[in-house]
Amino acid sequence: MAERQAGDGTVGKALEVLDMVASFERPVRFSEVLDGSPYPKGTLYRLFQTLTNQGMLAYDPDRQTYALGVRLVRLAHAAWQQSSLAPIARSYIDALSQTTGETVHLAQLDHAQVLYLDKRNALNPIEMYSQAGKVGPAYCTGVGKAMLAFLGDEEVSRIISQQSFHRFTEYTLTTEAALRADLADIRTKGFGMDREEHEPGIICIAAPILTPRGRVLGGLSVTSTTAQKSLADLEALAPQVQAAAQNIAVEAQSWRFPDQATDTNRTGT
């Protein structure tokens, strides 16, 4: 796990605790976190108290466990809405999944990882909240490579140095050299492919979302399976994907105030 430079005072420590709790992927007991925490019992205890008070952690008295609190879900909702990318991209993602009949992903870089912001699956009408927020490797996903290809040199190097280069499939690019070669190709073409590099049978085409001045905002991809489409089929979608990415970028730039919502959804009951 990539250690965030702790040292931002108490707030940094508190957030580190949240990450620790998150890393268990299930409710945890106090002592489970204590082992593997650099803090003494009393200190960690007080942090738990504070975070629980604040709704960032939730304590289950029956089981005596702590889980991440709902306040996070609420804040994340706000984060999603005020991100300059996700709300804008929404309609383009809808359209792209509609016309291609394939799964579409929107992602952003978070440190050295890919973080998914939204997804449409044309086949399976059931979309799931928990899809967004997922993270994946940057070096062997379509969106990851598309974004890397358009970053500055120093930044690419920094991120590459943090990749595991784990071999997920026989096609995974497992060396820096191989990745850099692909990135160069992506930069010239303007889009990239995932050739079953992350999961067998899963292929995708991805384009970066770039500001007019070339800053990387995110990545957009259309994913399919080898059973349904060939790499060439997907490559034929390049213009569509790039156009959508371009449109999103333009709109994201001109966007200032959401005024009132793109939000046609009603609050439920």
Add this chain to the structure above:
Amino acid sequence: MAERQAGDGTVGKALEVLDMVASFERPVRFSEVLDGSPYPKGTLYRLFQTLTNQGMLAYDPDRQTYALGVRLVRLAHAAWQQSSLAPIARSYIDALSQTTGETVHLAQLDHAQVLYLDKRNALNPIEMYSQAGKVGPAYCTGVGKAMLAFLGDEEVSRIISQQSFHRFTEYTLTTEAALRADLADIRTKGFGMDREEHEPGIICIAAPILTPRGRVLGGLSVTSTTAQKSLADLEALAPQVQAAAQNIAVEAQSWRFPDQATDTNRTGT
């Protein structure tokens, strides 16, 4: 906006800042937050620095604005997954929306408000990430009332005292007495209705999700429109909704370790 008792040291202040940023529902400038903040410039500035460092805020250098950071989305994903309700309820929600052909909501109480955790919309195949994390009033939503009806006296009173009783529609219950009467009815029936109390034309039936010992875990509802269904039609779904709520409760109780995922979704590319 319901003020959270600040006073949990620096961490509390930092989180308060996050809430302030969230409340703008768009990226904000430093000074916008400064007005209306109780902190002096220097202090607030340092909080912003820390939070930005930590990925809880994201700074847009082009626009000189701060927005909630992606780390929140990541943490919320983890929160959703380790909540004892949402991942378990997922399949039941799918089933319920399938068989009823209507929109289904899963919610939880967060302070005095209803917080939506998941949603399925059978009619409109596009489900949206940002649905989860939304909040709504407790006193005039189906899930809100269903949960209130099964809380302890002191807690109900505390929450009721925090309701605005704003009249959204002509059917909104605008007095404590009216609400309490409905809650009593819900408690005896075991389910509640929203009779266009929050939005004109929108009706719903909701049941609480209760532990065997009667603790309120959340609420589950089926929503429709007066154009499509009558209140009686919805009421006929009561057994289904209650059964689903019951099943979720049972499974949530026996749940300890998710082991590996209910997660049939693949990570995208």
Add this chain to the structure above:
DNA sequence: AGAACGGTTTCACTATTTGAAACTTGATTT
């Protein structure tokens, strides 16, 4: 040019956080 504004840095003062250790509680063993 000058003023005003938004943002950043400084620094002596203070309040909070720290962490070792003692204590409480509830469960398990003998």
Add this chain to the structure above:
DNA sequence: AAATCAAGTTTCAAATAGTGAAACCGTTCT
């Protein structure tokens, strides 16, 4: 039933981190 143990909670002097007034810097407006 007493003893043991682990988990969780509280204490307190010392150390650290946070505070906020004010000064500073760079843009933008007049």
